[in-house]
Amino acid sequence: MSGREGGKKKPLKAPKKESKDLDEDDLAHKQKLKEQQKALQEAKAKASQKGPLVTGGIKKSGKK
Template sequence: MSGREGGKKKPLKAPKKQCKDMDEDDLAFKQKQKEEQKAMEALKAKASGKGPLGTGGIKKSGKK
């Protein structure tokens, strides 16, 4: 009776994926995604700290 019988077995390693050749459509799509991501990051940096959304939460009035 060995110590490994009751435990979890290791999963088999998956074979490495072969890198496929990218055609012009794939390259254009990836380039477009990178540009959109940069634009989103720029908008996030510009919008951070401004407006009522920066405070968050519900404001409580002094009335009871």
């Protein structure tokens, strides 16, 4: 059979990722990101308790 083989070809194996050695700056950066994420989640929880900020009303267009 020349060139046309049926079926699905197996993908090539990806090389294993090397584990990076994290230095103090990387660890501090990751910690800062976690704290920001946590603060964002808390802010979302507070905002959802109060209800919607926008009140329903009559929208007026600029045209008369």
